[in-house]
Amino acid sequence: MIEVRQLTKRYGPKTAVDGLDFTALPGQVTGFLGPNGAGKSTTMRMIIGLDRPTSGTATVNGRRYAEHSAPLQEIGALLEARAVHPGRTAYNHLLGLARTHGIPRTRIDEVIDMAGLGAVAGKRVGGFSLGMGQRLGIASALLGDPGVVMLDEPVNGLDPEGVLWVRNLLAGLAAEGRTVMLSSHLMSETSLIADHLVIVGRGRLLADTSVEALIQQNDAGVRVASDEADRLRALLAGPKVTVSSTTAEELTVTGLSAREIGEIANKHDVPLYELSAQSVSLEEAFMELTRDSIEYAATAPSSGKAR
Ligand SMILES: Nc1ncnc2c1ncn2[C@@H]1O[C@H](COP(=O)(O)OP(=O)(O)OP(=O)(O)O)[C@@H](O)[C@H]1O
Numbered sequence: 001m002i003e004v005r006q007l008t009k010r011y012g013p014k015t016a017v018d019g020l021d022f023t024a025l026p027g028q029v030t031g032f033l034g035p036n037g038a039g040k041s042t043t044m045r046m047i048i049g050l051d052r053p054t055s056g057t058a059t060v061n062g063r064r065y066a067e068h069s070a071p072l073q074e075i076g077a078l079l080e081a082r083a084v085h086p087g088r089t090a091y092n093h094l095l096g097l098a099r100t101h102g103i104p105r106t107r108i109d110e111v112i113d114m115a116g117l118g119a120v121a122g123k124r125v126g127g128f129s130l131g132m133g134q135r136l137g138i139a140s141a142l143l144g145d146p147g148v149v150m151l152d153e154p155v156n157g158l159d160p161e162g163v164l165w166v167r168n169l170l171a172g173l174a175a176e177g178r179t180v181m182l183s184s185h186l187m188s189e190t191s192l193i194a195d196h197l198v199i200v201g202r203g204r205l206l207a208d209t210s211v212e213a214l215i216q217q218n219d220a221g222v223r224v225a226s227d228e229a230d231r232l233r234a235l236l237a238g239p240k241v242t243v244s245s246t247t248a249e250e251l252t253v254t255g256l257s258a259r260e261i262g263e264i265a266n267k268h269d270v271p272l273y274e275l276s277a278q279s280v281s282l283e284e285a286f287m288e289l290t291r292d293s294i295e296y297a298a299t300a301p302s303s304g305k306a307r
Pocket of ligand 1: 037
């Protein structure tokens with residue numbers, strides 16, 4: 001489990017992480033999402049003790065990273081995929097890590113296989129593509145067989161086959177009861193991989209939710225078309241129901257499901273030409289949530305126009 005409590009990091013006048021609270025639970029994939037500069041990497045660096053919080057705490061299985069006697073066996077992290085000596089082979093990179101952490105050699109072959117690096121294990125890392133570097137970074141994170149796995153932008157640079165591999169790998173790790181956390185600035189990709197979403201902007205928590213709940217929250221009503229739209233509108237009226245119309249024949253209804261609307265229409269013999277549940281895409285929901293938190297917006301802020 002990863003627990004972040006009132007975590008804050010300031011660099012001079014800049015507040016990179018601002019009173020952040022969230023928990024990544026075992027058995028789940030937690031997606032840590034936010035636009036560029038939202039504070040994701042800084043938070044992850046504090047979780048593994050590479051940066052010291054200005055205030056607040058970040059713990060792994062109840063303890064700060066530095067308090068673990070064998071941290072690599074506790075939490076496997078991929079932060080900078082290319083922080084590997086370019087002249088070393090992938091195998092020797094993993095061997096160096098294994099030796100300094102008391103991990104048996106047999107585990108190296110296991111993670112090489114798991115990461116699909118068998119054919120290039122003897123090659124120098126300097127010649128690796130971005131995708132191969134990511135795979136090696138993930139293999140390194142898994143070397144200590146840790147119960148907690150935290151990966152910063154693990155699908156960056158991977159081709160579709162690689163993205164699918166990460167997805168299946170992380171789902172498998174979570175199914176084994178491990179805590180899995182990954183960061184990304186891409187909602188569509190993350191919603192396919194993660195069960196739980198922690199969304200941040202300008203260092204602050206914007207949402208802590210399940211993918212399912214976010215989909216439900218972004219229910220944009222049910223679109224109904226009928227040439228008796230006015231009669232239907234009256235039949236649907238209720239305290240929690242809102243009905244708006246775009247044309248004489250079309251209604252958008254919230255507060256009732258498509259099934260309920262269909263049943264009412266059927267009971268009163270109102271013919272329907274369309275009955276479809278609308279939803280805002282998760283990408284749109286993410287943009288809406290983070291709109292005020294974009295640090296590097298393309299439009300000039302002085303234009304006064306909505307981005
Ligand atoms: N060492 C540092 N000194 C000063 N400012 C920093 C430092 N590290 C990060 N920042 C600033 O803190 C903010 C958060 O940065 P961080 O890298 O954590 O964001 P991020 O969400 O990981 O972004 P990205 O998706 O671009 O990697 C940014 O405004 C960044 O410029």
